[in-house]
Amino acid sequence: MSYLKKNHEILISASKNRRRNRRENRIVDFLEKRFAGRSASIIKGVGDDAAVIRQQGAREDWVVTTDMLLEDVDFQKAWLTAGQLGHKSLAVNLSDLAAMGARPRFHIVSLGIPATIPDKWIVQFYQGLAKLASAHKTLLIGGDLSRSTNGIQVTITALGETWHRQAIYRSGGSAGDVLYVTGTLGKAAAGLELLRKEQTKGATASQKEALKAHKTPNPRCDVGLWLLQNHYASCMMDLSDGISTDLPRLCSSSNVGAEIYPGALPIFSASKSWKLDPLNLALNGGEDFELLFAVPRNVAAKFAEAYPKRFPRVTRIGILTSSKGIVLREASGKPARHLANGGFDHFN
C-alpha cells in the first residue's frame, strides 16, 4: 500500500508522469497530515507499505494493506489471463506485507466486472488468486462482487501478522547502512515493453521470463520475514515504482540520502537485445516487487554470508548517506549524477 501509484507510463512519458507523481505526492502529503488516525493502537498509520495496529492483550500486531488494480491504468485485459490478474492482484498486496516482514493471514477481494465478462473468467480469476494465496497460507475471508460499467476493478485488502510484535519500517535507516535489493531490476518493465509491442507470448526464454515477471510477480514474503527474524534490515520497502521513485521515499522516511552504484545494479541485461535500455528500466521501471532494504554496516558481512541460497539473489547496490538526495556514483571515476524522482539529471 502506498498512496502513490505504479507508473507504467514512466517509460513513455517521464515528464507527464513526474507531473502526476508530484500532484499525487502533494495530495497524499496533505491527506496524511490532515486525516490520518492517531491512537496508541495505531503503531504505524499511513505512510509506509502497510499499517500496523495493536489490539489489547494480543500477542501479535496486525499488518494491514490495500491495493487497487484498475483496467487501462494498471493492466490491459488483453495482456493478462483472468488467472494472472487474480495472481497479480493478490501479489501486489502480499508484497506490501513482505516489505514489513509480516506473515500473510487473510485477504478480502472486491471485484467490479462488466456484465460481458463470462462466469468462467471470474472463476479463473479466483483460481489464480487462490493458488498464490495457498502458497502464502493466506485465507479468503470475504469481499464484494459488483457489475461495473467502467472496466474491471480489483481492490484487495490483505491482513498479515507480525512476528514477536516487530515490523520493519521505511523509517529505520541510518547514514552508513548498506543498501540491498533482491532479484533483478527492470525485468517486469521489460516484460511490459514486450506487451506494448504486442509480443504477448515471448519468442525466447528471456522474453518469457520478462513477461512472467510482469504478469505474475512473486512477493518476497519469505525474505522479508527472514530479515526481520534475524534483525538484519534497518529499513525496508518493496519496489513497485522503480528505484528512482521508491528510493527517495525510503530516504525521506529515514531522513537520509543515498549513493547508488549503477554498475552494481542487478539489471536485466537480456532486454538490451530487444532495443531496450536495461539500466533505465532498472532505475525507472515499475512493478519489480523486489525488496529494497538497508543493513547496518557492522552486520553487512554477516548478513551477506547468512543469506540463504534458496532465496532470490541479493545485491549490494549502494549506501545511505547523511547528505540528502540520491547520487549515482560510477565506479569508473565518471562524474556523479543526481537521481531525480522518476529519472535522472546530470550532477551539477
Place this chain on the structure above:
Amino acid sequence: MSYLKKNHEILISASKNRRRNRRENRIVDFLEKRFAGRSASIIKGVGDDAAVIRQQGAREDWVVTTDMLLEDVDFQKAWLTAGQLGHKSLAVNLSDLAAMGARPRFHIVSLGIPATIPDKWIVQFYQGLAKLASAHKTLLIGGDLSRSTNGIQVTITALGETWHRQAIYRSGGSAGDVLYVTGTLGKAAAGLELLRKEQTKGATASQKEALKAHKTPNPRCDVGLWLLQNHYASCMMDLSDGISTDLPRLCSSSNVGAEIYPGALPIFSASKSWKLDPLNLALNGGEDFELLFAVPRNVAAKFAEAYPKRFPRVTRIGILTSSKGIVLREASGKPARHLANGGFDHFN
C-alpha cells in the same frame, strides 16, 4: 459486505435485475463453496455482513468488511457532492459492522479518480468521510490513491471489534422469533427516484429528508451494539437491497421462512404524493441501511420496553416461520402472497 450488490435499477427493471441477482447469487454461491478460507481463526468467513477473525491471545475478535462504490453503478457524480460520497462510502461499510453488533475501529480507503477531478474534490471527499468516521470513532489507517480512466471508484475496508467476543450473525434465527426493523423503509429509494427526476434539492421537508436518507445514510452501529450487549437479537443483517432481497438471505442463513405484515411496515408515506408507491419502495427499494433483526418471542415484550428512546424507532414487521419462503400476510384477511426475490407474486 456481501457478494451481492445493491440494485438501484430494481425499480426500473425488476426482471433485468432479478436476472442479474440470480447470476450473482449463483457465482457467489460457487465462489464461497470453492474458495472461502477455513481455519480455527476464522470464526465467520464469507456469507455474512462481515467476517470475524480471531487472534491467539486477543481479548476480542476482529470484524472485517469491505464495500465498493462504483460511479454509474452505485452513484452518479452529479447527484452527490464529494463530501456526501465520502460519507456514504464509509457509511455502507459501518452499516455492515452495525449488522454484526461490532464497534468500528479502523478503516482503509482506496480511491480511483479521473485526472479531471480537482484536488478540492478529493479533500472534500475525505472531509465528508472523516466527519462520519469521527462520529463513529473509527480511524483512517491507510489506503490507495490512483488515477482512473474509468470514472470514480471507492473501496473501503472497515475493521471493527467485537464486544466480549460476541457477534450477531444472519444464521441465529429460529421459527417463532419476532422480526423487527429500525427506522423507515423505502425512504432512500424515494430519494433516489427524486434524483432520477432531477429533483436534486427537494422542494419540501419530506423530499429533503428522502434525499438525505439516500445521500448520507446513518449506520445503526449504536443500535447493533445495544442489541448485542443486551442479548436481544437472535439474527441480524443490514438492509442494503430491500426486504424482498435481504429477508430471503436472512431466512436462508437461519434455515427458516418468514411472514411479514405489509400493513405494519414503517413505510415512507410522504412519497405517495410524489406519485411513488411507498409499499413497493419499502419492500423493493435499496439502501435504507436500517437493521433487520429477530428477537426470540419470550423476550420480545421486554425488548420493546427496554428499547432506548434515543434510537431510531423500531417496528415489529413479522415473524420467522418453520415453513420456508416469505409470505406477505395482510391483517384485513386478504389472501396471503408469496414475496419473490426482488418483488412479489400472488400466492397460489
